[in-house]
Amino acid sequence: MKLRNKQKQWSGEQSREKTVAKSTTDAQTHGNKIHIALEAVTEEKIPSAPAKDPIEGKKNKKPASTDSKASKPILPKRDSNAKEKLAESLPETTDPTENFNDNVDYRKVESNGLYNILVQTRRCEELCSGLGLTMKDIRKLKRKYNDNDMYHSGEINQAEFFFMIKEEQRPLTQGIFRLADVAVDQKFLSFDEYLLCVVTFATFTKPELYEHVFDLYDADQSGALDESECTKMSLELQSKQFNYPANVATAIRLLEGKDGLAAFAPDDGLVDLDQFMKFARNFPVAFFPIINMQKNIRAATLGESRWSRITANKLKVHELVSYMRRHHGDVPDLSFCEITASIFSNEIFSIRKRAVEFYALEIARRRHVDAEVTED
Template sequence: MINEERRPLTLGILKFADVPESQKFISFDQYLLCVVSFAVLTKPELYQFVFDLYDADQSGALDEREVSKMSLELQSKQFHFPANVTTAINLLQGKEGRAALTPDDGLVDLGEFMKFAKSFPVAFYPMMNMQKNVRESTLGESYWSRITANKLKVQELVRYMRRHQGAIPQLSFRETVSSLFSREIFNIRKRAGELYALELAQRHRLDTREVDGN
C-alpha cells in the first residue's frame, strides 16, 4: 500500500506500533499508527529514526558493525541513485581519503551522526524517498508537508517559550490576518502551550522526586 518492497529499512516503520517483523499481518489501527508517525517526521527526526533503527543495543552510539549494516542496506541497488549514496556512506566510514566523522573511540554518537546527516543528506535518500512514497500513498504529499510545517512551527514556539519563561510571541501582521480566516494559527499556538505546560509538569515531578530523595 505504500509502494515499498519488504526489506530491513522499510520494516523499521513497524516499530512505531511495536509490531514484530515476523508478524505477517497488521491491523488497520497498527497500519494507521505506523503511517502517520512516519509521515509526519521532520528531516532531523527522520535522521534520528535511522540512527535508532541501527543502534541495535540501544547504547546511544553506533559501533563499526552497526554502521556497516546501515551502510549495506542504504546502498541497496533496489533504491534509486545507489552510487551517490555509496559515496556519502564511504565518507562516513573514511573510505574516500577523508572521514566525515573521525571519533577516537570508533563509535558514532547521535550528535556526530546528525552532523554527518546534515552535511551529507544524500546518504539518507532511500529513507526520504520512502517517506515520500508513504505520503503520496496516504492523503498526498501536500497534506503531510503542511502538517510537518505546522509541527515545526509548534517546536519553534516551544523553544521560544523556554527562552522567555513561558511567554508566547505576539502575532505578526500576516498571522493576524490569516487567523481571521483559519484556526490553524490558533491551533499551533495552543499546541505549543500544551507541550510547554507538559514540560513544566514533568520538570516539577522530577524536582519533587529529588527533594523527596534527599
C-alpha cells in the same frame, strides 16, 4: 285718569322686561361659568380617575407587570452544587498537573472519543490531535486502510501495508514498525498501529529521519555505531532496489573513512549521533532510500501537500514552546500576517493552543519529577 293708568302699565311692563332681561343675562353668565368649571373639573379628573377606584387600579397594573417580566429573560435558580457539577462535567485531562502518571501505558488506555470510534487508544489519539489532524484526515486514512484490506478481514497485514506504500520488506523499511512498538513477526496491523506508523513517519523532518536511521542500526542502544553496525547500514542503504546505489556507496565510504577524508571519520571507530548528523547534513544523498520511503508513504495516504503543511505546523508549535521556555510561559504577540491569516482560518489559534498544551504538559512532568525527588 285713563292716560295715567296707561302710562303706569307701560312703565310697569318696561320694568318687568328689564328684570327678565337682567335675570336671563345673569343666568347665561353664571351658566357659562359653571359650564367652563365643569369642563375644567372633568379635564383634571381624567388622569386621576383610576386612583378613585383602587381595585380597578390594581387590576390595570397587573398586565403591565406581566409584560415587564416577559420582556426580561428568566434567570435560572442558583444551584448550591453548581461548582461540583461543573467539575464533574470537565474532562479528566483539563489540568495537566492532575492525574499525571508516567507509569501509565497509554497503548492500552482507551481514547477520549475525540475521533469518535475510529481511534481506540489514548496514545494514538494524542499523537493525531497533537499534530492537528482533523476528522477529515482520519476518515481519509481509514478509507485508505480499508481499501488495502484485500481479504476484508478488518485488519491489514504487513504485506498489504508494504504494497500500499510501494516498498519492499527489508530491515530498513520494517523499521517503521518500531514507531508503534509492533514486532517484526506480527502478522496484522490494527488501524491504531497503522496510524502510529504512518503519522509519525510522515511528519518526520529531515533531521528526525536521520536520527531514526541511527536508532534503527544502533542495535545495542549504546548511543554510537560501531564498525559492524555501520557495515550493516551501508549494505542496506546500497540496495539495488534504490535509484542511486553508486552515490550512496560513495557517501558511505566517506563515513567509514576509506577515502582518507578524516573530516567525517571518527578516530575511535565509533560514530556517535553528533558525527552521524554532521555527515547526514553534508551528504544527504546517502539517505535517499529512507527519504524516498517517506515520500511514498505521504503519496499513498494524505498526499505530499497535506503532510508538508502538517509538518510545518508541527515546527511552528515547537518554536512557540521554545519561546515559552525562554520567557516563562509567555506567548509572543501575533504578527500582522498572523492576524490577517486568522481572519480566514483558525489554524493560527490552533497552533498556539497546541503549543500551550505541550508547555503545560512539560511543566507538569517537571513538577512530577521534582515531587518524586523530594520524596526520595
